[in-house]
Amino acid sequence: LFWPGEEAKARASLRTTLSYLRKLMCPDGVLDPLPRQANGLGLSEEIPVWFDFREFQTLVQRGKSLEGSNPARAMECFRSAVRLYRGPFLENVYEDWALDLREQAELAYEHGLRFLASASLAGQSWAQAYEFAARGLRRDPLSQPFCEMAMQALIGLQRPHDALQAFEQCRVLLHQELDMEPSIEMIRYREIAKLSV
Numbered sequence: 001l002f003w004p005g006e007e008a009k010a011r012a013s014l015r016t017t018l019s020y021l022r023k024l025m026c027p028d029g030v031l032d033p034l035p036r037q038a039n040g041l042g043l044s045e046e047i048p049v050w051f052d053f054r055e056f057q058t059l060v061q062r063g064k065s066l067e068g069s070n071p072a073r074a075m076e077c078f079r080s081a082v083r084l085y086r087g088p089f090l091e092n093v094y095e096d097w098a099l100d101l102r103e104q105a106e107l108a109y110e111h112g113l114r115f116l117a118s119a120s121l122a123g124q125s126w127a128q129a130y131e132f133a134a135r136g137l138r139r140d141p142l143s144q145p146f147c148e149m150a151m152q153a154l155i156g157l158q159r160p161h162d163a164l165q166a167f168e169q170c171r172v173l174l175h176q177e178l179d180m181e182p183s184i185e186m187i188r189y190r191e192i193a194k195l196s197v
Contacts (some may be wrong), residue, residue, distance in 0.1 A: 126156035
């Protein structure tokens, strides 16, 4: 797959690459980081591996399990998970397994942002709530819950003009893309923002 063409040249390229990887992973040569196994090459269990996607999944699961019993600890888990998220998982890979993992990761990211924004609003941490809601809106500009939370946070920050602007942006997108009207909550926050102007 990596070196199409003549098999002899592909094997030579593979050997060169493996040699290069071995030197990078274990420059002192104390152990073989890529030992041969019955079904091919594998990664030595003695090599410490940190995989951001696995860590992200672990943090999200831990956060979900703590939502009801320890919201403060759940916030820490979701905050760490959100920091790890850098965009769609394997964005240009269209294998079924990659598509499934990508969708799971995006839903988990959205769940984390929603929990963080909601908990921040409950604690009247307006700036933090706005940050998480705005991230959610960047991911999905048509999300009415994120728009509602962003508007509520902006009102809390004494920025009613920005809340009205957020409402209008979301209203226009909803109309253009989905032919939908804003939610009752969005309209309620618009009226509160108008009263604050």
